[in-house]
Structure formats: C-alpha cells, structure tokens
Amino acid sequence: MNEGRVLKTYNSFYYVAAQGTVYTCKVKGRMKQSRFTLCTGDLVAFDVERGQEGMITRVLPRKNLLQRPTIANLDLIVLTMAAGDPDFSPLILDKLLVRAAVAKVPALIVLNKTDLPGAEAVSRQVTEVYRAVGYEVYLVSAATGAGIEALKERLRGRITALGGPSGVGKSSTLNALQPELQRATGQLSAKIGRGRHTTRFAELVPFNEGYLADTPGFGNVNMEDIPPEELAGAFPEFAAYTGTCKYHPCSHLHEPVCGVKQAVAEGRIASSRYASYQQIAKELAGVRKTY
Ligand code: GDP
Ligand code: ZN
Numbered sequence: 654m655n656e657g658r659v660l661k662t663y664n665s666f667y668y669v670a671a672q673g674t675v676y677t678c679k680v681k682g683r684m685k686q687s688r689f690t691l692c693t694g695d696l697v698a699f700d701v702e703r704g705q706e707g708m709i710t711r712v713l714p715r716k717n718l719l720q721r722p723t724i725a726n727l728d729l730i731v732l733t734m735a736a737g738d739p740d741f742s743p744l745i746l747d748k749l750l751v752r753a754a755v756a757k758v759p760a761l762i763v764l765n766k767t768d769l770p771g772a773e774a775v776s777r778q779v780t781e782v783y784r785a786v787g788y789e790v791y792l793v794s795a796a797t798g799a800g801i802e803a804l805k806e807r808l809r810g811r812i813t814a815l816g817g818p819s820g821v822g823k824s825s826t827l828n829a830l831q832p833e834l835q836r837a838t839g840q841l842s843a844k845i846g847r848g849r850h851t852t853r854f855a856e857l858v859p860f861n862e863g864y865l866a867d868t869p870g871f872g873n874v875n876m877e878d879i880p881p882e883e884l885a886g887a888f889p890e891f892a893a894y895t896g897t898c899k900y901h902p903c904s905h906l907h908e909p910v911c912g913v914k915q916a917v918a919e920g921r922i923a924s925s926r927y928a929s930y931q932q933i934a935k936e937l938a939g940v941r942k943t944y
Contacts, residue, residue: 656713658726659695660864661856667691667709669699678707692718693855693866694725694812717757720878722855722868724814730871731808733763733817733826734779736772736792741779745818747929748874750788753816754887755879761789763804765822768794782923786890795825805830811863814855816871831860881937885913888930890922906934 657671667678678699680691689712691697696713715725732749734741746762753760764779766772780790791807793800808830815823857864885891885905895903897912905913916922 654710655699655701655707657697657699658857659691659693659697660858661693662691662854667697669697669707669709671699674705676701676705676707678709681708681710684710692723692725693857694727696726719753719756719758719814719871721873722814722866722871724855724857724866724868726812727758727814727866728811728863729808729813730758730760731763731804731813731815732760733765733815733821733823735766735821736764736775736779737766737769739818739820741775742818743782743925744929744932745874747926748876748933749816749871751876751879751884751887751933752871752873754889755883758814761791761807763791763793763817763826765793765795765826767792767799768797782925785923786888786926793826793829795822795829798829801826801829805861808863808865809861812857812866813860813863814866814868814871818872818874827865876933876936879933879937881934884930884934884937888926890926891916891930894922904934906931 655671657669657676659667660670660675661668665679667680669676669678676699678697680689691709691712695715697709698711698713699707699709701707717727718725719727719730730753732746732753734746741764750760762779762783764776767776776792780792783790789807791800791804793804795801815827817823855866855868858867891905891913894912894916897915898905898908899910900908903911903913905911913922913927917924917927
C-alpha cells in the first residue's frame with residue numbers, strides 16, 4: 654500500500670504522485686460503493702497493480718478544500734492584486750481573503766505592478782493595513798522582476814494556488830516566477846487531448862520543490878455560499894476586540910456597545926476592512942431575504 658497525492662483527474666483516471674513517480678490510478682470498486690469525492694490535491698492510499706498503474710482504495714482526511722477551482726489540501730493561496738491598472742480594490746481583496754479563510758486555506762497577498770507611477774502610496778497603504786492583520790504582503794513587478802525571487806522562495810516546497818481578479822497580472826507573475834512552467838503545462842495538457850484553455854479541472858504541476866495549481870485562478874467574489882456566521886471569524890483582527898461587545902453573539906453592525914466598532918473608531922482596525930465587512934454582511938443578508 655502506498656500513499657500519494659492526486660495531481661490531476663481526467664475522466665475516471667487519477668494521476669497520483671508518490672516518491673517521484675506518477676501513477677495512473679482508478680478507484681477500486683469497493684470504494685465506489687461508498688460515498689466519496691476525490692479531487693486534485695487529495696491524499697490517497699493506493700495499491701500498485703502493475704508498472705505505474707494503481708488502484709485507489711481510500712481518500713485520506715483533507716485539511717482544507719477550495720472551490721472553483723476545486724483543490725484539496727493547499728498550503729497556500731497567493732492572492733494577487735495590482736497597485737494600479739486596475740485600481741487596487743480593498744473590497745475585492747477582502748472578499749477573496751474571506752473566501753480563503755472560510756475554505757481554511759492560508760492566504761498571502763501579492764501586490765503586482767509596483768513599477769507603475771503612483772504605486773508607492775498604494776504599496777505603503779496595502780502593506781500597512783494587511784501586515785497589521787497578520788497577512789504577508791509581497792510587493793512585486795512582473796514587468797521588472799522586482800520582488801519575484803523573494804516570492805519564489807516563499808513558495809518553495811509548498812502546494813500553492815493563485816487567485817485574484819483578471820488583469821492584475823497573474824499570468825505575467827506566473828511567467829516571471831518560472832518562464833518554463835506555462836509551456837510545460839501546455840504540453841502536458843496537449844498530451845492527454847485537451848488544450849490548456851479548455852481545462853476545466855485544476856491540475857498540480859511541479860514547481861520549486863512543491864506544486865502550483867495550473868488553473869485560470871481563483872477570482873470568485875460571489876459571496877452567496879459564505880455562511881453568515883463565519884464572516885466575522887474571517888476578519889482575524891476582530892478577535893482581539895470582541896470581548897468588550899455587550900451582546901453575544903454580536904454582529905458588530907448595529908449593536909450600540911461593540912468592541913469591534915469601538916476599535917474602528919479608535920483607528921485600531923482599518924476602516925477599509927470594516928467597510929468591507931459591512932458590505933459583505935449586507936450582501937449575505939440580502940441573499941437570505943430572498944427566501
Ligand atoms: P491576469 O489577467 O491577472 O492573468 O493578467 P495578465 O498577466 O494577463 O496581465 C494583464 C495586463 O497587465 C497585461 O497587459 C500585462 O502586460 C500587464 N502587467 C502584468 N504585470 C505587470 C507589471 O508588473 N507592471 C505593469 N506595468 N504591467 C503589468
Ligand atoms: Zn461587536
């Protein structure tokens with residue numbers, strides 16, 4: 654019996670990496686009778702049948718699960734934003750951070766296009782606000798290569814997915830991180846008969862002793878499936894102040910005595926973060942009212 658990681662699923666085949674070899678696996682009949690889901694990133698137990706073919710017998714417990722694209726057991730999601738063109742949007746970043754937190758995937762922030770005129774003020778602001786919350790912020794420019802080496806080092810040995818809205822430079826950053834990567838994955842996709850651009854399922858490709866998810870990128874800012882009761886917990890900086898909220902539970906919205914609102918008023922929680930919280934809470938409440 655071996656343990657390995659699913660790098661890719663295709664039809665009913667699973668490509669499982671274990672000890673430097675990729676096995677082409679199917680799911681054992683007995684397992685099919687139980688309810689199971691299997692996706693890219695899953696850790697599985699499998700028997701080698703012959704050569705590099707195998708039978709998956711069991712899915713090991715997941716530490717997390719990202720949706721759209723569906724990937725299990727990520728170490729990290731890199732959320733890329735631009736310092737300009739398009740303008741930096743705290744609301745979009747905060748929504749992506751909430752989605753990552755609810756999926757239990759640690760997030761790291763990359764601010765790209767720091768070469769643009771005026772980027773310095775945005776860089777300073779973003780760094781200050783998000784480092785105070787506890788997020789790592791990497792300032793990079795895919796165009797000049799600034800900051801790219803440091804980011805690459807941070808990803809060494811990790812299983813990472815990329816996210817962020819379109820136009821911020823995700824593809825450019827990926828190319829700067831490893832110019833060979835895109836070509837290599839394109840060839841891999843072509844080999845199994847589907848083009849890179851028609852890829853619907855996430856695939857993990859080897860990168861710097863770890864893996865990168867080869868997907869269009871996680872950029873979903875639709876908050877409909879976020880459980881409202883998990884929203885406040887996805888703003889880690891609130892926790893230090895909820896002790897002085899008068900009501901429990903406190904929504905930190907309309908309650909007259911609220912530690913979070915007090916901290917915002919005193920400048921100890923960034924007002925942009927609280928504005929995002931209010932906006933997302935409103936969207937979630939709107940969803941519920943339609944029932
Ligand atoms: P994606 O949609 O997030 O994958 O973004 P792309 O990588 O396609 O880049 C969108 C646009 O931004 C392209 O025109 C890139 O040339 C440009 N771009 C990407 N990175 C940088 C950067 O670091 N600096 C500047 N000035 N432009 C960049
Ligand atoms: Zn409160």
